[in-house]
Every structure is written in structure tokens, then in C-alpha cells.
Amino acid sequence: MDYLKESADRYIRQNLNKGSKDYKPRYHFSAQVGWINDPNGLVYYDGYFHIFYQYYPYGLEWGPMHWGHARSKNLVDFEYLPVALAPDAPDESGCFSGGAVIDKEKNLLHLLYTRHYERENVIRQTQYHAYSSDGVRFTKTERAAIGEELLPEGFTSCSFRDPNPVVIGDTYYVVVGAQTKERAGAVLVYSSRDMSEFKYEFTIENENFGEMVECPDLFRLNGEMVLTFSVVALKNQDLTNIDGKASLYAVMNVDFEKKAYEFLHIDSLDEGTDFYAPQTLEDGNGRRIMLAWLDMWNNNSFSKNNRLVSNGVYTLPRDLVLENGRLLQYPIREVKDIFRNRFTVAEGGEMSKTAYIEAEMNGGSLFTFGCGDDYISLKIENGRFTLEQRQKNHITAVRKGKYRSDTFHVEIxxxxxxxxxxxxxxxxxxxxxxxxxxxxxxxxxxxxxxxxAASV
Structure with a gap:
């Protein structure tokens, strides 16, 4: 099958009303049809929030990756745009994850992505570049932006992906997830003056990088450098992980001129069962906003087996704040503003499946909702918030927070x-x-x- 952008757009139009929409989210981002995973290329450009996403429109399971595309004024209501990238080159089995950056002088939107090649037991990953002058139609460059020749010694091109650019001063820096030949995860740092010619700068290593770093994102927040990333085969059980997979953040000192770095703090981004591949953007008001895939590999059998119109959803956009060296996450105000229909929370009563509840909980607090034998239970045990979920269609798990207190402010x-x-x-x-x-x-x-307590 030839994977072309035009073919994908035509398929989407023809299949919009096929499949069940029973679990289609009301105020979280999801695709029109098909499968999505990592958010890509999050950027605020020409007055719009742009979301690109790992996308396989032709089915409910992962397949040859495209870049879907949507934009929004408020990150709640979305306009779907034509597919931005498709694996249409002869040496391209998929357009894997990456990031976006704006050339403000030329008003160009640049995308960096991984060209994944996989045929006859040969796997090769290199970083490619696409650009647009209108934020809708993208042109790929013919040669690699960061090819195998720019890999430092000891690294493999089989696991070399997810380039994400950031502007520091007058230089474009790019962080790329990588793996050594000894199967240790790392982040490789590259630089460019013009988004055309790139050079290798240095490698960031840490014992909490597992066997592979995916979807790295480097940005400045409240005067500090922060790196968010996902990890494969994490061995540190003190950091929240699901079967070795985790999404973390690191507060760092980074000196690009001296090619030096220092880790000040590393912690988990989310304590739940479904969170991966976070990425951020800065909006026009200086807010640093994060989205992630609200899923986890091997957790999505219900969607693909039940003829849903689409499979995959993103987290709420989260406003990030760094306070005393620790990351705080707030649901953005645009989301909270949509809840208008108030209801009463009472045992034996009912609540909408599209609800918002703000509450105070302390020792002995318990809130449980669901249907029949399936339920979600929120409670405070030994000064820690605990989430218990029992679902025959998904998973049974108990997750505990790290933060301890006598009283908690909770938003559901x-x-x-x-x-x-x-x-x-x-x-x-x-x-x-x-x-x-x-x-x-x-x-x-x-x-x-x-x-x-309100619903939408």
C-alpha cells in the first residue's frame, strides 16, 4: 500500500461516521478516525495552538506512522487540518515523533521528525526536516537533517529518534532520544544556526534513562532548564513506572557553550496507569503547556477490539509551574471554563461521564463511582492520595501518590x-x-x- 497524504485525507472523510462513538471524549483531544499515540510538534503559531500527532488513520492499531494535524484557539475546540506528513518516501516506513520550532524572521514553521526505515530485518532511524509558510501545507527536505554520520561513537541508528528543537539565544538546539550499543538510554544534543546544517554537541546521560529515552523535550521554565522525557526499561522503582515504562522530568543546569550539565532533581510526571510521551509548548502569554498520550503501550486492547471510531486520546492541557525546584501541574483555565451544568454529589445518585468535581479530602475521605462491579475509588490512606480502579474492560490497579498531607485539594x-x-x-x-x-x-x-460539581 502506498501511503500518501491525499489518500489518508480521503480515507478520513469517507470513514467519519463509521464505528462507535460511545467513548469519544467531549473535551479531550482525539483523532477523527483511526489510531493515535505521541503528541508531536506542539507549537503556538500565528494565533493558533497546533497539535501534530502520531497517526495511523487506516485502523485502530499502530501502523505506518503519519503526522496528523489539528489547530485550536483554546485547546478545547479543534479544527482538523490535512495530514501533515505521510511515509511516502522510498526509504520511509514511518514518520516517527518529533517537534516544531518557528523561524520568526521568515515566519516559517519547521518540523523535525524521525524517518523510520524497517525492511528485511534492517532498521534505520534518521532525523528529517519539513517546513511550511502557512502552517497547513508542509514540504519535506530531500536530505537528512541529522543523519547516521552525526551519531557519536557507540550509538546505534536502530534506536535514534524523536528530535525536538528549542531556541536558545540565536541557536537552534535539538535533543534526540538515543540508545548505546550496550543498551543504555541517552539524549543527544545537536545545534544549528539555520535549521539546515546541524552538528553534534554533546551527550546527556543519567542512571534513570533506562535502556532508551523517547520524546525528550528541553525548555526553560521560571529561569531553570527542564527536560521531560519517557523511558523504556526503567529499573528505579522509586519513580512511577508501568512495566518499566515511565515519563519523567528533570530540573537541570545546562551550559551549552561548555557542553556541561548537572541534574538537580528528577521525578515522575504522572502517578496513574496511562500517561506517556509528554510534550510542551509556550503560548502567546508565556504559559508552558504540556500534553501527553493518555495511554500506555499494551493497555489499549478494549478500543481496538470494540469497533470504536478512533483509538487514542490526549491528556488535558496542563499549565506547568516550577516552584522550589519541583514541577506543579494545573489544568488550564480554558478547560475549567466549559463546565456549566452543576449537579449534586450524593451517595446513590448519578454523575455525568463528562464531569468536573472540585473537592477537599482528608483522612477517611472516600469517593467511589462506576457501574456494577466496575468502579473508580478515590481515597486518603495514611496521608497519601490513593486511586483504585477495577475494570473488566481495562485494568485493575491501585496507584498511590508520593505527596503527603493532612488535607488535599482535589480536582476530578x-x-x-x-x-x-x-x-x-x-x-x-x-x-x-x-x-x-x-x-x-x-x-x-x-x-x-x-x-x-459540574458537567458539560
Whole structure:
């Protein structure tokens, strides 16, 4: 099959109304049809938030990766745009993840992505470049931006992916996830003056990089450098991980001229069961906003087996703040503004599957909702917030927060197929929810003070 952008757009148009939309989110981003995973190329350009995404429009499972594309004024309501990239080159089995950056002088939007080649047991990954003058139609360059010849000694081109550019001073720097031949994860740093010619600068290494770093994102926040990334085969059990996969952040000192770095703090980004491949952007007001794939590899069997119109959803956009060297996450105000239909939380009552609840919880607090034997339970145990989920269509798990307190301010968001809980904006829990009912029943509500309950 030839994978062309025009063919993908035509398929999307022809299949918009095929498949069930029972679990289609109301206010989280998802594709029109097909499969999505990593968010790519998040950028604020010409008055719009642009979201690109790893995309296989032709089915509900991962396939040859395209870059889907949408834009928004508020990160709640989206306009779907033509597919930005397709694996249409002879040596391209997929257009893997990457990032975006703006050339402000020329008003060009640049995309960097991984050209993945995989045939006859040969795997090769190199970094390529595409650009646009209108933010909609993209042209690929013919030669690699960062090819195999720019790999430092000891690294393999089989696992060399997810380039993400950032402007520091008058230089474009690019961070790329990589793996050594001894199977150790690393981040490689490259630079360019013009987004045309690149050179290798230095390697960032850490014991918490596992066997592979994916989707690195480097940015400045409140005067500090922050690196977000996902990890494969993480061995540190003190950092939240699911079968060795984790998404983390590091507060760092980085001296690009001296090619030196120092890790000040590393921690988990999310305590839930479904969170991977985070990426950020800076909006026109200086906010640093993060999105991630609200899923985890090998956790998505329900969607692909139940003829849904699409498979994959992103987290709520989160406003990031660095306070005393620790990352705080807030749901952006644009999301909270959409909840207008207030309801009463009472045991034995019901709640919408697209709800927002703001509450205070302390020792002995318990809030449980669901249907039949499937439920989600939020509680405080030994000064820690605990999320318990029991779902026959997904997974059974108990997740505990790291942050301890006597009283917690909690914000709960449900959106048909997802749950996100913000606990004092320090611990955040993300989970997929596939509970078969039109509305959730409130099973238990004890020692919880409801400040606001609304739906959309």
C-alpha cells in the first residue's frame, strides 16, 4: 500500500461516521478516525495552538506512522487540518515523533521528525526536516537533517529518534532520544544556526534513562532548564513506572557553550496507569503547556477490539509551574471554563461521564463511582492520595501518590473514556476508563467536601 497524504485525507472523510462513538471524549483531544499515540510538534503559531500527532488513520492499531494535524484557539475546540506528513518516501516506513520550532524572521514553521526505515530485518532511524509558510501545507527536505554520520561513537541508528528543537539565544538546539550499543538510554544534543546544517554537541546521560529515552523535550521554565522525557526499561522503582515504562522530568543546569550539565532533581510526571510521551509548548502569554498520550503501550486492547471510531486520546492541557525546584501541574483555565451544568454529589445518585468535581479530602475521605462491579475509588490512606480502579474492560490497579498531607485539594475530570485527578497540583493521576453505562452511579461519598460539581 502506498501511503500518501491525499489518500489518508480521503480515507478520513469517507470513514467519519463509521464505528462507535460511545467513548469519544467531549473535551479531550482525539483523532477523527483511526489510531493515535505521541503528541508531536506542539507549537503556538500565528494565533493558533497546533497539535501534530502520531497517526495511523487506516485502523485502530499502530501502523505506518503519519503526522496528523489539528489547530485550536483554546485547546478545547479543534479544527482538523490535512495530514501533515505521510511515509511516502522510498526509504520511509514511518514518520516517527518529533517537534516544531518557528523561524520568526521568515515566519516559517519547521518540523523535525524521525524517518523510520524497517525492511528485511534492517532498521534505520534518521532525523528529517519539513517546513511550511502557512502552517497547513508542509514540504519535506530531500536530505537528512541529522543523519547516521552525526551519531557519536557507540550509538546505534536502530534506536535514534524523536528530535525536538528549542531556541536558545540565536541557536537552534535539538535533543534526540538515543540508545548505546550496550543498551543504555541517552539524549543527544545537536545545534544549528539555520535549521539546515546541524552538528553534534554533546551527550546527556543519567542512571534513570533506562535502556532508551523517547520524546525528550528541553525548555526553560521560571529561569531553570527542564527536560521531560519517557523511558523504556526503567529499573528505579522509586519513580512511577508501568512495566518499566515511565515519563519523567528533570530540573537541570545546562551550559551549552561548555557542553556541561548537572541534574538537580528528577521525578515522575504522572502517578496513574496511562500517561506517556509528554510534550510542551509556550503560548502567546508565556504559559508552558504540556500534553501527553493518555495511554500506555499494551493497555489499549478494549478500543481496538470494540469497533470504536478512533483509538487514542490526549491528556488535558496542563499549565506547568516550577516552584522550589519541583514541577506543579494545573489544568488550564480554558478547560475549567466549559463546565456549566452543576449537579449534586450524593451517595446513590448519578454523575455525568463528562464531569468536573472540585473537592477537599482528608483522612477517611472516600469517593467511589462506576457501574456494577466496575468502579473508580478515590481515597486518603495514611496521608497519601490513593486511586483504585477495577475494570473488566481495562485494568485493575491501585496507584498511590508520593505527596503527603493532612488535607488535599482535589480536582476530578471524567470524559467518557478517561479520568484525570489533580491532587494539590503536585500528584496527578491519569487513567483510561471503559465502564459500560450511560452515567456513573455514585457508590460511596464519605467525608468529602464538594466545592463544585459540574458537567458539560
Amino acid at each position: 475530570f471524567t470524559d467518557r473514556c478517561s479520568l484525570e485527578v489533580f491532587v494539590d497540583n503536585r500528584d496527578v493521576f491519569s487513567a483510561q476508563v471503559f465502564i459500560e453505562c450511560e452515567r456513573y452511579k455514585i457508590m460511596r461519598s464519605e467525608k468529602i467536601k464538594i466545592l463544585r
